[in-house]
Amino acid sequence: MAESLPPPREETVPRLGMRARLRRSGRARAALVVAALGILLAGLWAWRHFAVRESTDDAQVDGHVNPVAARVGGTVLAVLVADNQRVEEGTLLVRIDPRDYEVAVARAQADLAENEATARAARTTVPLTSTTAGSQETAADSDLGGAGARLAAAQAQLREAQARERQTTQDVERFRPLLAKDEISKQQFDVAATAADSARAAREAAEAAARSAERAVEAARAHLAQARTGRAQVDIVAARAASAAAKVEMARAALEQAKLNLSYTELKASVGGVVSRKTVEVGQVVQAGQPLLAIVPLEDVWVTANFKESQLKSIRPGQPVEVAVDAYGRVYRGRVDSIAAATGSRFSLLPPENATGNYVKVVQRIPVKIVLEPGQDVEHLLRPGLSVVPTVLTR
Numbered sequence: 001m002a003e004s005l006p007p008p009r010e011e012t013v014p015r016l017g018m019r020a021r022l023r024r025s026g027r028a029r030a031a032l033v034v035a036a037l038g039i040l041l042a043g044l045w046a047w048r049h050f051a052v053r054e055s056t057d058d059a060q061v062d063g064h065v066n067p068v069a070a071r072v073g074g075t076v077l078a079v080l081v082a083d084n085q086r087v088e089e090g091t092l093l094v095r096i097d098p099r100d101y102e103v104a105v106a107r108a109q110a111d112l113a114e115n116e117a118t119a120r121a122a123r124t125t126v127p128l129t130s131t132t133a134g135s136q137e138t139a140a141d142s143d144l145g146g147a148g149a150r151l152a153a154a155q156a157q158l159r160e161a162q163a164r165e166r167q168t169t170q171d172v173e174r175f176r177p178l179l180a181k182d183e184i185s186k187q188q189f190d191v192a193a194t195a196a197d198s199a200r201a202a203r204e205a206a207e208a209a210a211r212s213a214e215r216a217v218e219a220a221r222a223h224l225a226q227a228r229t230g231r232a233q234v235d236i237v238a239a240r241a242a243s244a245a246a247k248v249e250m251a252r253a254a255l256e257q258a259k260l261n262l263s264y265t266e267l268k269a270s271v272g273g274v275v276s277r278k279t280v281e282v283g284q285v286v287q288a289g290q291p292l293l294a295i296v297p298l299e300d301v302w303v304t305a306n307f308k309e310s311q312l313k314s315i316r317p318g319q320p321v322e323v324a325v326d327a328y329g330r331v332y333r334g335r336v337d338s339i340a341a342a343t344g345s346r347f348s349l350l351p352p353e354n355a356t357g358n359y360v361k362v363v364q365r366i367p368v369k370i371v372l373e374p375g376q377d378v379e380h381l382l383r384p385g386l387s388v389v390p391t392v393l394t395r
Helices: 011-052 099-180 187-261 309-316
Strands: 053-055 059-063 066-069 074-077 092-096 266-268 274-276 291-296 301-308 320-325 330-341 367-373 389-395
Touching: 059 389, 092 291, 099 187, 301 309, 301 389, 309 367, 320 367
Parallel strands: none
Antiparallel strands: 053 389, 059 301, 066 291, 074 092, 092 266, 274 291, 301 367, 320 330, 320 389, 330 367
16 A cells, blocks of 8 residues: 655745745846846937937928029010929020010121221321321421511512612712702703612601511511411321220120020020029010029939037037938938028028017027038939938937
């Protein structure tokens, strides 16, 4: 008969339960320690991760928007592009009716030809007038010399006539008492008287000749003075020639302006990019300066991130940046290019006036320009205005 086992003692069951509870308590404490260590390590990792990063969701892609405006007014004949079409630099975009400007070019060419002919005639007149004035002055000077010589001869003849008159008059006066005494004949006295009358007439003729010679000298002097004014005439003609040359330059400038206006009837793309904001249509009458469309070059885009002023203490130009783009779910690499010189509020339409007494402290934001590294957007997917989230790695 099998030997039966003795029944367990009563204290064995409580002891086994206590051991199980101790083991469970130890495992719970170990789990708590492990969890605490995990939380601590996660917190440390998160602190180390985010302590060297500054991020903002107030950021967007930015780029150049090149407006295309009419340089001259007129009727639109053709619009050669459509919205969102990609164009290269120099592509013809819009053509304006050029006929009015072609007429203006023809008129300017005619004016230029007329002014050039006038200028050539004026240039030819200058040496001709100078030669004529010189010869006239020389002739007048020679005439004056001849008139002076004739005056001197007339004055000499006058002096000779005056001397002969005095002599004959004195002879008559000497013969008169002799005739009264009958010491000379009446015939001798008459001959002396006739000689005196002849000498008087010769003196009067010599005086008239002298006066005529004096008037001739005065006329020669006047003619010389008039001839000398030919120099002033030369200056006047030269001034007219210079004026004609200036008019030629003015006409040439007007022709160049007319040609420029004619060239402005064809609007071409100044840069390559995508056509946007097109408002021009065929048949539309446009005015000078009127915007017609815009071209956005997608090769040159950047990110404008508005960081809080409290985030700027560790942001410096040249730091690497990770740019998350909401539209594509992609991350682009870039770097901090520059930091704006003032807050966005200072450039707003109504900047704050804190000196009026209504001051409320508001955290300001500073625009930071972020440029992408080369080769990041080879497909040109980024468009100005897209929302992005840049993260600056400060260390």
